[in-house]
Amino acid sequence: MSDSLRIPVNIVFRDRQAIMSAVTRARTLALVLLTAALTAGCGLAYSIRGQRAFDVRSESMAPTIQPGTRVVADLVDHYTPRTGDIVVIQPPEKWGANGPVLTRVIGIPGSTLKCCDANGKVLLDDKPLLEPYTGLNGNADRYFDAVTVPSGRVWVMGDNRELALDSRSYRRMLGDGTVPVENVIGVVHSE
Template sequence: MDDPAFEIIDATPLCRRLARHRTDEVVMRRGSSRLHLVRHNIAVKRYVFYVLFVAVILPLLGGCGLADRIAGRKQYSVSSEVMEPTIKAGGEVTATQTEGRYVPKLGDVILFKTPMTWGGTGIRIARVIGVPGTAVRCCDGQGRTTLNGNPLEEPYLKEPPASRIAFGPVTVPEGRVWVQGDNRHVSLDSRSRFLDPSNRSKDDSMVLVSSVVAVADLAAVE
């Protein structure tokens, strides 16, 4: 079962029109005193507009995504059950765009471009289990994933064990991350790619750090 791509929920045309709105204005008057007064009035108007925008307009626009866009965030619709119970199938997640500057962190839920060697296209979602330099293995005697020989506690799993597929240890190379879905017994992730006999390079089972487009905000899951 392939993990489907995710749909970006864009801002509405109204939001885009408001985002293009500019408050800059140039006013010319004769006499230095009158010009100073005009500049003062413009500054006051801009300040009032800024306060109203932040306090009133911006919260109202949250539903159409403009506030998130300003903060470098986007909403994604997740149609697959691979991240359950953390993100249910059909749910939405807000994610912060990495803009090519992602720094791998254990436990991050990331959205990434589908690797060419995985087949398919679009954006996928998974949790970072192994960062560069980490030896990932599963499972120990209690059905847990181990990192550098130490058991990894994973309270987010839909059900134990951490994997029904035994693998590793696999050392994650620089520039890549080992990813797995929280619904381990459904997700096709680094484990299945690693064990795929047609996979010419084991490194291809891992996601390029440069292909990570966003990090999910799990506090904003809907």
């Protein structure tokens, strides 16, 4: 009779380990689900507010925005061009770029640009463009003849003038470097 009341200690210990293991798995699953929900919630919050996050992978906007940075852009349906805006564009198909591009609006419809004056500065409507965001070597290294930006288009340039593929590059390669205003999909208001 006393044998039937005995419970081996190692079985109780194994059951306790199984229970603790199940609790640990449940906590881990809950943490994973919470993280996924928060991540989705952040994306949803951006979406509801008309914003989208973009991960910067190139050096074309350095030193202003470094590779590895995440920027949030206000999505736009109808963009009113402003010189100096940092924008996300869907590049023209003929550019052959893969996905959205982060760049800066330099010329708006009707403005005339030329590079460069005697000091290596971009001229906007015959006046040197003040560009403190280009860093120490802010002089544009790709000269271009005067171009007047057509209606409904913008001229864009990266802040890292030595590395950026932008309106200057595509004008030289394709004859037209301007971007349709409707290709601007977002405006970055803070880096």
